[in-house]
Amino acid sequence: MTDPTAPSTAPEPWGTAVPSDVPTHWYNLAADLPEPPPPALHPGTREPLGPDDLAPLFPMALIMQEVSTERYVEIPQAVREVYALWRPSPLIRARRLERALGTPAKIFYKYEGVSPAGSHKPNTAVAQAYYNAAEGITKLTTETGAGQWGASLSMACALFDLECEVWQVRASYDSKPYRRMQMEVYGGTCHPSPSELTQAGRAMLAADPDTTGSLGMAISEAVEAAATNPTAHYSLGSVLNHVLLHQTVIGQEALAQLDEIGESADVVFGCAGGGSNLGGLTFPFLGRNLREGTTTRVVACEPAACPSLTQGEYRYDFGDVAGLTPLLKMHTLGKDFVPPPIHAGGLRYHGMAPMVSHAKELGLLDAIAIDQDAAFAAGLEFARAEAIIPAPESTHAVAGAIAHARQATTDETIVIGLSGNGVLDLPSYSSYV
Amino acid sequence: MTDPTAPSTAPEPWGTAVPSDVPTHWYNLAADLPEPPPPALHPGTREPLGPDDLAPLFPMALIMQEVSTERYVEIPQAVREVYALWRPSPLIRARRLERALGTPAKIFYKYEGVSPAGSHKPNTAVAQAYYNAAEGITKLTTETGAGQWGASLSMACALFDLECEVWQVRASYDSKPYRRMQMEVYGGTCHPSPSELTQAGRAMLAADPDTTGSLGMAISEAVEAAATNPTAHYSLGSVLNHVLLHQTVIGQEALAQLDEIGESADVVFGCAGGGSNLGGLTFPFLGRNLREGTTTRVVACEPAACPSLTQGEYRYDFGDVAGLTPLLKMHTLGKDFVPPPIHAGGLRYHGMAPMVSHAKELGLLDAIAIDQDAAFAAGLEFARAEAIIPAPESTHAVAGAIAHARQATTDETIVIGLSGNGVLDLPSYSSYV
Structure with missing residues (x-):
């Protein structure tokens, strides 16, 4: 979390004094998948999209990341220097929550709310x-x-x-x-x-x-x-491959932090809207499962009111309502689906990131749908035990994990992705309370 | 920041698995002062207050801390376990701010906004x-x-x-x-x-x-x-000795974090309202000055609209408007002083903690008053360089430090006490912007 190592006498170039535990590379699940994800299609021709099709909107470096199959993509030093303001984010043992639940399970949460904007974004x-x-x-x-x-x-x-x-x-x-x-x-x-x-x-x-x-x-x-x-x-904040790629610092850190204390995750719960938090948290775990034969279970927790992974069809669909974006193969409720005004605004998307959808289709992860009241109840229980008020999005993962922990009969290790804090979402909690 | 060390198989008693870099003791400046601070007086008799006078309102452990002259007071393990959720708080080198200012000085900030409530409280x-x-x-x-x-x-x-x-x-x-x-x-x-x-x-x-x-x-x-x-x-959140005592985890950690990277603070800027953040941040530095002859300068930054340390009288006064509290010897604008509705609500107090006032009177620290516009301008400059939006209270310390750094001609080391974030104070920023 903290920082600088080498004192200096004058302003320095970017890229110095980043602690070694800030990841040096993003992890790309595409390198370890048994079969490649279906390509995005041009909305006019329905042919696979080429780099030039995206060039008016995105820089070439991101377009190349979008289709990369390299396992690791180096993080520029200037980006790592900013990450170092809050990364590695803490992995915290939820001892009070464990006691409150009376569970023999060990519960950890990976907390992204320490970023200056309060979430993983x-x-x-x-x-x-x-x-x-x-x-x-x-x-x-x-x-x-x-x-x-x-x-x-x-x-x-x-x-x-x-x-x-x-x-x-x-x-x-x-x-x-x-x-x-x-x-x-x-x-x-x-x-x-x-x-x-x-x-x-x-x-x-x-x-x-x-x-x-x-x-x-x-x-x-x-x-x-x-x-x-x-x-x-x-610029887009979720769904696309390069966005999920950047978020893999979350899961990579969690793996390293667990390794350091001799723990191994039996099950990881992450909330799922467009898929960027879920992919960032869990792809490094899935990659290790694929490469090393580990058996960490991944559970995507989505709102019952917008259940793309659990209820949607897996097919090509547009990313936007007007049908201007490329066609993406994904779990979708249909581009015209209008989600009810649930409190977890970040999870109100008709589709799901193609990479998450593909992983689901391959059987690499499970998905469950969480009712809004159950999510807020879990958020309150978490806040009163662990002091942190989870973002409404994150409460879905908390709810999934709490339900699991209540049933646990062994000291299995549970990891919750706490994607952000709910400080600016207090009116939503207030409606529930 | 992070956490657990010893994995276990079942819920454990309080007080295990707290990282060693969470302080074990609070530091009590009273032990190192060349003369003791004047006692609090009974509002009726004007005699020094005894423990029994406070017993209806406070637990005996806190009453004893209020008058203690022991240098170190042990922190209960149950308290350390909670502290471990966010402590040690990060000490961050403000490299982007240094570049933006073009200063040869090294600027660090000790950030308390990572607590679940967003401040040092x-x-x-x-x-x-x-x-x-x-x-x-x-x-x-x-x-x-x-x-x-x-x-x-x-x-x-x-x-x-x-x-x-x-x-x-x-x-x-x-x-x-x-x-x-x-x-x-x-x-x-x-x-x-x-x-x-x-x-x-x-x-x-x-x-x-x-x-x-x-x-x-x-x-x-x-x-x-x-x-x-x-x-x-x-329960009171500032002013009293035991409150400042508890806050000394801030300064103790900052000292240790600076030591670890071979740095020594030349000057520390803290914001001052009731005095709890200022005392917590700076008393460990003052204690080392007194014990070891170091020369870290401490600057209290208060709002020009409520200038108790720079404009107030040093005399006995009541802590509340109605005159029900004990009489405290402090810098005061008078209990009937009504501060204008400045944005930094946490700094709107007519008096100043007796221990801070006493230290000021002994010449151990300096005080400056910061205009509200200058404080917000500094907060904006900090946010756009360092990504964290400082609490309106904290912007006073930031403003003091920035003005100092602009004049700096050497690579001196500046520490800012960033007492909290301004996420729930955005309307105040918005009024300024």
Whole structure:
């Protein structure tokens, strides 16, 4: 967690004094899979997508990561230096929770809420900002729902001197102002979507001046803004392979931290929305299972209200409502599925990351659906035992783990992915309490 | 930061598996002072206060700490086990900020915002909850302004199975609901003050039904509620000696962390309101100066709008507006001083901790007053360089350090006490931006 080693007498170049326990590489599950994941398809031709198709929106380094089959991708030193502000994140033994449950199981949680934005999202935001800045881009655009991703990308852009422009679903923009303020503190700009600033937004407003917006609409605005500006790119906070790749620092650290204390995970519970937290936490465990024959079980915990992995079809579908994105092979509830307004905003996505979907299809991981009330009950129980208030997203993993631990009859080792804290989601808890 | 060492097969008693770098003792500056601080006086007799005078409100262990002159007070293992959730807190080299300032100085910050409540307050809340529970108390009462202290005490009470009842100044209760929600998640109860629940509150409401309340009023309600309940005690989050004592884990860790990398602090900047963060951060440095002849300079940074150390008189005064508390010898603006509604709510106190005041009087530390705009400007500059958004209180220390670093001509070592994060104070930043 802490930091610097070599004192110096003057400002130094990037890339010095990063502690050795900050991972040096991201881990790519594609290298260890028994069969490759199906490719993304061009929405027009339905042919596999080529690098050039993505070049208007993403830097070439990220496009190459998207299709890489190398097992390890080196993390640039400038990114590691930022990671060192909060990484390695702590792996904590939940002794009070164990006592409260009366379980013989050992429960650990890997806590990403120590990042300055309070969740795992900066792990990829920092990497994406770095690669874009390195290729001469001066501005990133993105969409955000509740605002965790927009705040994380704004933070990352501040560190690499990039402009950041965020379209936030109007309903959240109006009702959850703290995240917008967070973006502004970091120098980012946040518009309610739909806005008058894009052709897509104007058309939407013309059709329905009172619309509260949607993530699909906000994506269209952010993509349009990037595509029409030669020095701007678009940035996505989940779903894509390179995003999950950047998140694997979580699982790699957890493996090393368990090794260091002579523990081995029997089962890992992670929450699943678009898939970036789940993939980042669990792919290093799955890779070890595949390479070394270990048998760590992985359980994806998704909301019963948006059950793509447990109820969705595994087929090609669009990533957005308007059907402008590439076609992705994934577990999907259909691009037109409108999830009910559950509190865990970060889990309200109709599809699931193609790599997570593929792993599920290969039988490498299990999935369960958690009812919203059960999730909040678990979050409260966790907070009162362990002092940390889990993010509403994370409570799904906590609920899965608590149910499992209550049934445990041995001292098996359970790992919970605590993807963030719920400090800016207190109104959601309050509704439940 | 991280955690468990000895794996076990079943739930264990409190007090195992605490990493060795979590301090084992609190440090008591009273042991090293060249002359003892003036005693607290009974408000009626004006004679020095005896232990029995405080027994209705505080457990005997804390009363003894209040007057102790032992250099080190052992931290109970149950308290250390909770500390281990976030302690040692990180000491981070602010390399990006150094570059942004173009300073030859080395800047470090000691970051207390990693605690589950987001500030340094849990360091004493956990200790106070432990000692009260150990003496058979079942409930704690307290007052809170913006809510950091109320949330921290609620958290600590959840961990030691105590009820927690908080009176929050009505203006904050109405305008800052997130902190109340945080208390409720931890199982605490929060009332707007003045309330109909106490004699003092009813009298206040009778006099002015539309009052927005004050910290002095809320103190009266919390004290009355504790004094009239034989199994309840009152808890204070700053000012008193035992509170500052508990906070010395901050400075002790900082000293050890600097030693470990071969650094020595030339100057330490801490924000000062009631004095608990300042004392906790700097007393271990002052003690070493006194014992070993080191020359670390300590600078207390207070708001220009509430300048007790730089403008107040050093004399006996009451801790509350109603004049019910003991008389404390301190730098004070007078108990009737009403600070303007500055954003850094935690620094709006008319007086200053007696131990900090005494140290100032002995010439052991310096004090400066920081204008509110300068504080927020420094907070923004810090956030955009280091990714962490400082609490409004902490921005005063950041502002002091940045001004110093801009003038620096050598590679001197500067330490900033970053007492908390500003995630729940974003509206204050937003007003400034």
